[in-house]
Every structure is written in structure tokens, then in C-alpha cells.
Amino acid sequence: MKTITTPIIPTKQTFFKVDAPHDLDLQAICVFAAIGFFLDADTYFKDTKVLRPGTEYTLDDSDKILDAKTYFNWHYTPRDISxxxxxxxxxxxxxxxxxxxxxxxxxxxxxxxxxxxxxxxxxxxxxxxxxxxxxxxxxxxxxxxxxxxxxxxxxxxxxxxxxxxxxxxxxxxxxxxxxxxxxxxxxxxxxxxxxxxxxxxxxxxxxxxxxxxxxDSMNLPALTHQAQVDALMNKLLKRGGLEFATSLWKLWELEGHFKDYFRHRISALLHTININDTNAKLRAFKSKYxxxxxxxxxxxxxxxxxxxxxxxxxxxxxxxxxxxxxxxxxxxxxxxxxxxxxxxxxxxxxxxxxxxxxxxxxxxNKSPYNLPYKIINKLKRELKGLSGNPYVQRNWELQFLGTDNTYFLKKNILESGLETWIPLSFLKAQLNAFFQGNSLRQAHSISILLTLSLFNQKHWHA
The missing domain is CATH 3.40.50.620 (HUPs)
Known part of the structure; x- marks a missing residue:
């Protein structure tokens, strides 16, 4: 036997196996598509999980978990202190x-x-x-x-x-x-x-x-549990993430509705944190999950x-x-x-x-004191755009826009074998929506499809 104690905030993921088929966990992947990361102990696979934070695990010689004891629970115990x-x-x-x-x-x-x-x-x-x-x-x-x-x-x-x-x-x-x-x-x-x-x-x-x-604080008033769930969902969901995950959920014919599933997951995880103060509880949620x-x-x-x-x-x-x-x-x-x-x-x-x-x-940093800077900064960005070098504000703009980027992006997504579990017609439709529609709205979806494409090549059908 051996023991593994995970930090309160681990710096790395530690994987372990459970008794389940080595199949893709499509529900978990839909959450990944919506927010850009996996929740709780989820991974790409049904038979693979991640050790939770702040926990002492006892494992047998085959690395199966025999016991798990939580040694740290996030709490809010403010002291009377200046x-x-x-x-x-x-x-x-x-x-x-x-x-x-x-x-x-x-x-x-x-x-x-x-x-x-x-x-x-x-x-x-x-x-x-x-x-x-x-x-x-x-x-x-x-x-x-x-x-x-x-x-x-x-x-x-x-x-x-x-x-x-x-x-x-x-x-x-x-x-x-x-x-x-x-x-x-x-x-x-x-x-x-x-x-x-x-x-x-x-x-x-x-x-x-x-x-x-x-x-820092989210500066929220005291909220009910459901209102806290709403606040977390708004914070977690990427631009266009809900629609993208919902499309995958329907495509894979999963039971129920993605939004209901996601809300239930967030609600259940929030219930694991025994804190009354809204802001302290949401900080704990973010730190834990x-x-x-x-x-x-x-x-x-x-x-x-x-x-x-x-x-x-x-x-x-x-x-x-x-x-x-x-x-x-x-x-x-x-x-x-x-x-x-x-x-x-x-x-x-x-x-x-x-x-x-x-x-x-x-x-x-409020009107009218910041107006001169805002005006000058806006003019600089517009002049950059007129010069043929658009102002770059986001990571994906540097990687997805332009002739060469378009070629490599399409090649990686459309020639990765991803069509074995996400139809080629869907992949093309997402790419067309990005290049011919609202690129800002679609950027996250394309980024996730690119990630899934490499996962398919390197970790699934390698």
C-alpha cells in the first residue's frame, strides 16, 4: 500500500483508474467544451479520474484507491482583527x-x-x-x-x-x-x-x-444557493460555450439537456462547500474546482x-x-x-x-479623468488597423487569423480523424461560422475543436 496526499491547490493532475469501460466520457467533454476545463475528477475517459485536492489517499499495489480522507475543507472563519x-x-x-x-x-x-x-x-x-x-x-x-x-x-x-x-x-x-x-x-x-x-x-x-x-472579491451581495449557481455559470461559461456544448450534446444524443446537466453539476459541487458568505464561498469554489x-x-x-x-x-x-x-x-x-x-x-x-x-x-480611472487616455488609445488601435496590422488583443487572434493560420487551423481540425466521433459536416460548419460570421463568438468553439483534434491524434487514436 501507499499514500498520496494532494495539496489544497495541486500544481498538477494525478490520474488514477476506476472500474469502467475505456470509453470517452462525452458528458464530461461537453462540460470541457463549454468552460475550457474538466470539472471535479472528470477526464476524457470514463475509466480515468483525477485525485481531488486537499485529500489523503490510500492505494493498493495496483494503484486502486482503498480509502480517501479529506484533510482540508475551505471555510470562512473571519477574525476580529484590524x-x-x-x-x-x-x-x-x-x-x-x-x-x-x-x-x-x-x-x-x-x-x-x-x-x-x-x-x-x-x-x-x-x-x-x-x-x-x-x-x-x-x-x-x-x-x-x-x-x-x-x-x-x-x-x-x-x-x-x-x-x-x-x-x-x-x-x-x-x-x-x-x-x-x-x-x-x-x-x-x-x-x-x-x-x-x-x-x-x-x-x-x-x-x-x-x-x-x-x-479579491466578486463584490456580490448575499445570494441564495440558486443565485450563486447562476453567478458561477455566468463566470464559467466561455463566450459561445453554452451553445457549442449544447450542439455536441444533441449531436451525441445524450440524455436530457446540457444546460440542466451543467447546472446540476455546479449546484452539487457548490453544496460541498460549507460557507455562508457568498463571496467567500464562490472564491472557495474557484480554488477547489x-x-x-x-x-x-x-x-x-x-x-x-x-x-x-x-x-x-x-x-x-x-x-x-x-x-x-x-x-x-x-x-x-x-x-x-x-x-x-x-x-x-x-x-x-x-x-x-x-x-x-x-x-x-x-x-x-473613471470619467472624465480617463477620457484622454481612452480617446488616444482608441485612435492608436484604429490607425494600426488602417495600416494593415490590426491591433491584437486576444491570444486566438494571433493564432487563427490570416492566410497561413487559416490553412493550419483547417488542416489540424479537418485532417485529424476527429470525424470518427464528430461529423465532418459539423466541423466544417463551425469553421465556416468562425471565418464567415462572428469570429469573436466562435473563437472558443474553434479553440476547443483544435484541442480535441490533437487529443484524438495523440491520446485517443494514437
């Missing part, structure tokens, strides 16, 4: 975790224009870590590296900027399908474009994933190159967040206060989500 006390506790805990993870190593820090990587930069600078930082932006997109470079220079970090070029996906798509197992779409993980660059950067990644969920099956999937690209550390995934951080009053988590105020107190020079650097404002004046 904001400044919470801030001090957060600072001590966060810097302790970062210090332990960075001990005697050269840290690789992906920098963005947001808050999570900026908090890491603060902590790494304070402990005197050796840091190699980098950032990237899209070809013909917003120059995100500008903010990251400013942060790195202020901290004294080594820095390298990269450009994510149009159509890079087709040269790496087969490797990516093997690395993430086709449990995520292929357009989201931009880091795949520079995978070969990681080798010479440092010893260990410090990744800021999930800080934006733990240290979303982070391990979506966010963690593409961590495999980083870990393919070097070991990874995630301060916001640390069990101690999860336990800490359960005791913080919800009012202190709203609008990222703890992270903002930490940066302003510990590194005021970093607080004065532009915040991408509120550009051109920073952490000291982002409250001015």
Missing part, C-alpha cells in the same frame, strides 16, 4: 514563503503589468534574491513589456522582453499537446512560445498564479523546463485567506497596501488594469 494587523500578517507570511522557495536559487520571475508578480518582485527584492525576470507581449498588441521592464529596472533585476509572434502555435502544437495532455486549449499558454528560452534563465520559477482570486483543473494544467509548461514554486498556492496561504474578513479582500486592497508600504517606488509604476494610472491614483 486591516493593519492582517496586512502585517500577510507581509510576514508571504515573504516567509517566497524566501523558503527562493533559498539559494536564482529565481525566474515572469513579470506582467498587474499586481501578483509585482508583489513577488517586492518580496524577492526585500530578501535580496538573485532574479532573472522576463515578460512578453503580442505582435501588434499592447506593449505589456514596457511596465514589466520598468518594474525590473526599479528592483535591479535582470530582464528580457519577448515578442509572441503570429502563428507560433503551429510549430509547437504537438509538443504542447503532449505536455498539457490536451486538458487546456492551446492558445492561452503564451509561455509555450519561449519554452526553449527558459533553459538559460535561472534555477526555479516563482509564479504568481491565483493571487488575483485569493486576494477551477484552479486545479484550469490554472494548474498549463503550469506543466513551466515545469517541463525548470522546477516551479507558487507562493499563492502554498497551503499556508490558503489557510490564511480563510480567516481574513471579506471586506479586507475587496478590490485587491491588501496587495496594494503591501506594495505601497514595502516598495512605494513600485506602487508609482503604471497598473495595466487601470492604465495609465498607478497604485496610488487608480481611483481616478
Amino acid at each position: 486591516f493593519n494587523q492582517v496586512l502585517e500578517e500577510y507581509k510576514i507570511l508571504f515573504e516567509k514563503i517566497v524566501s523558503e522557495q527562493a533559498l539559494d536559487k536564482q529565481v525566474i520571475l515572469p513579470l506582467s503589468g498587474g499586481l501578483d508578480s509585482r508583489t513577488q518582485a517586492v518580496a524577492l527584492k526585500k530578501i535580496g534574491a538573485e532574479v532573472f525576470s522576463y515578460s512578453y507581449d503580442f505582435e501588434n498588441g499592447y506593449p505589456e513589456t514596457k511596465i514589466a521592464k520598468h518594474i525590473a529596472k526599479t528592483c535591479g533585476f535582470n530582464f528580457q522582453d519577448y515578442k509572441i509572434n503570429k502563428g507560433y502555435l503551429w510549430s509547437v502544437i504537438e509538443d504542447l499537446a503532449k505536455i498539457n495532455g490536451c486538458y487546456s486549449d492551446f492558445t492561452s499558454p503564451r509561455q509555450m512560445a519561449i519554452l526553449n528560452e527558459f533553459e538559460n534563465m535561472g534555477d526555479v520559477f516563482s509564479l504568481g498564479h491565483w493571487g488575483d482570486v485569493l486576494f 477551477w484552479a486545479p483543473r484550469w490554472t494548474s494544467v498549463n503550469l506543466s509548461i513551466f515545469s517541463k523546463a525548470k522546477p516551479i514554486t507558487l507562493p499563492y498556492y502554498d497551503d499556508r496561504m490558503c489557510e490564511f485567506i480563510c480567516t481574513v474578513p471579506e471586506e479586507y479582500l475587496k478590490n485587491r486592497q491588501l496587495q496594494i497596501a503591501y506594495i505601497k508600504q514595502s516598495a512605494p517606488e513600485l506602487a508609482k509604476i503604471e497598473w495595466q488594469d487601470h492604465r495609465p494610472f498607478n497604485l496610488c491614483n487608480y481611483h481616478l
Whole structure:
């Protein structure tokens, strides 16, 4: 016998077998088509499941589960404590975790224009870590590296900027399908474009994933259970995802209606969380079911190159967040206060989500104060479009649009053998709707079909 204890937020999926036919789990695949990841323990196959978070498993010699005990349940137990006390506790805990993870190593820090990587930069600078930082932006997109470079220079970090070029996906798509197992779409993980660059950067990644969920609030009022389910469905469903999944459900002649099935699944999973506060409960839901099956999937690209550390995934951080009053988590105020107190020079650097404002004046990001920036930014985008280089805002625009991308996209979907379980007429209709109709509405569906095409080749009919 052996035991496996999964973290509160696992960094990777651990699969195990159950007594069931080795058939495609079409219901689970419909959910994947709707939201872009698998729910709970689901996988592509009926006989394969994923170990759940925060659980201690006992397995026999053939890796069958004999016993499973949950050791952590998300809760909301707010303490009677001041904001400044919470801030001090957060600072001590966060810097302790970062210090332990960075001990005697050269840290690789992906920098963005947001808050999570900026908090890491603060902590790494304070402990005197050796840091190699980098950032990237899209070809013909917003120059995100500008903010990251400013942060790195202020901290004294080594820095390298990269450009994510149009159509890079087709040269790496087969490797990516093997690395993430086709449990995520292929357009989201931009880091795949520079995978070969990681080798010479440092010893260990410090990744800021999930800080934006733990240290923020959905700012919802107290909701009934059904209203919480509605809120989650709205949050989870991708643009066009419900219609796409419903079409597959009907195509495969599954019992009932997809929307009813999906609602029932979300409701049942939400019932596993014993929290009364609406915002704390939805944060717990996302941390229990979303982070391990979506966010963690593409961590495999980083870990393919070097070991990874995630301060916001640390069990101690999860336990800490359960005791913080919800009012202190709203609008990222703890992270903002930490940066302003510990590194005021970093607080004065532009915040991408509120550009051109920073952490000291982002409250001015409203009319009429932000009108000049909005007008100028819109003119810049329109001029780019007139020059023949449309402004790129989304990952799929870089990979799906243009003559070469169209060729490779159609080739991968239509010549993958996927028609053995999704009719060719359906595949062609989806592609036509994307290229001749509303590409924004259809982009997610095409991204999922591309993922299923590689899954079919690499993991199903390999």
C-alpha cells in the first residue's frame, strides 16, 4: 500500500483508474467544451479520474484507491482583527514563503503589468534574491513589456522582453499537446512560445498564479444557493460555450439537456462547500474546482523546463485567506497596501488594469479623468488597423487569423480523424461560422475543436 496526499491547490493532475469501460466520457467533454476545463475528477475517459485536492489517499499495489480522507475543507472563519494587523500578517507570511522557495536559487520571475508578480518582485527584492525576470507581449498588441521592464529596472533585476509572434502555435502544437495532455486549449499558454528560452534563465520559477482570486472579491451581495449557481455559470461559461456544448450534446444524443446537466453539476459541487458568505464561498469554489483543473494544467509548461514554486498556492496561504474578513479582500486592497508600504517606488509604476494610472491614483480611472487616455488609445488601435496590422488583443487572434493560420487551423481540425466521433459536416460548419460570421463568438468553439483534434491524434487514436 501507499499514500498520496494532494495539496489544497495541486500544481498538477494525478490520474488514477476506476472500474469502467475505456470509453470517452462525452458528458464530461461537453462540460470541457463549454468552460475550457474538466470539472471535479472528470477526464476524457470514463475509466480515468483525477485525485481531488486537499485529500489523503490510500492505494493498493495496483494503484486502486482503498480509502480517501479529506484533510482540508475551505471555510470562512473571519477574525476580529484590524486591516493593519492582517496586512502585517500577510507581509510576514508571504515573504516567509517566497524566501523558503527562493533559498539559494536564482529565481525566474515572469513579470506582467498587474499586481501578483509585482508583489513577488517586492518580496524577492526585500530578501535580496538573485532574479532573472522576463515578460512578453503580442505582435501588434499592447506593449505589456514596457511596465514589466520598468518594474525590473526599479528592483535591479535582470530582464528580457519577448515578442509572441503570429502563428507560433503551429510549430509547437504537438509538443504542447503532449505536455498539457490536451486538458487546456492551446492558445492561452503564451509561455509555450519561449519554452526553449527558459533553459538559460535561472534555477526555479516563482509564479504568481491565483493571487488575483485569493486576494479579491466578486463584490456580490448575499445570494441564495440558486443565485450563486447562476453567478458561477455566468463566470464559467466561455463566450459561445453554452451553445457549442449544447450542439455536441444533441449531436451525441445524450440524455436530457446540457444546460440542466451543467447546472446540476455546479449546484452539487457548490453544496460541498460549507460557507455562508457568498463571496467567500464562490472564491472557495474557484480554488477547489477551477484552479486545479484550469490554472494548474498549463503550469506543466513551466515545469517541463525548470522546477516551479507558487507562493499563492502554498497551503499556508490558503489557510490564511480563510480567516481574513471579506471586506479586507475587496478590490485587491491588501496587495496594494503591501506594495505601497514595502516598495512605494513600485506602487508609482503604471497598473495595466487601470492604465495609465498607478497604485496610488487608480481611483481616478473613471470619467472624465480617463477620457484622454481612452480617446488616444482608441485612435492608436484604429490607425494600426488602417495600416494593415490590426491591433491584437486576444491570444486566438494571433493564432487563427490570416492566410497561413487559416490553412493550419483547417488542416489540424479537418485532417485529424476527429470525424470518427464528430461529423465532418459539423466541423466544417463551425469553421465556416468562425471565418464567415462572428469570429469573436466562435473563437472558443474553434479553440476547443483544435484541442480535441490533437487529443484524438495523440491520446485517443494514437
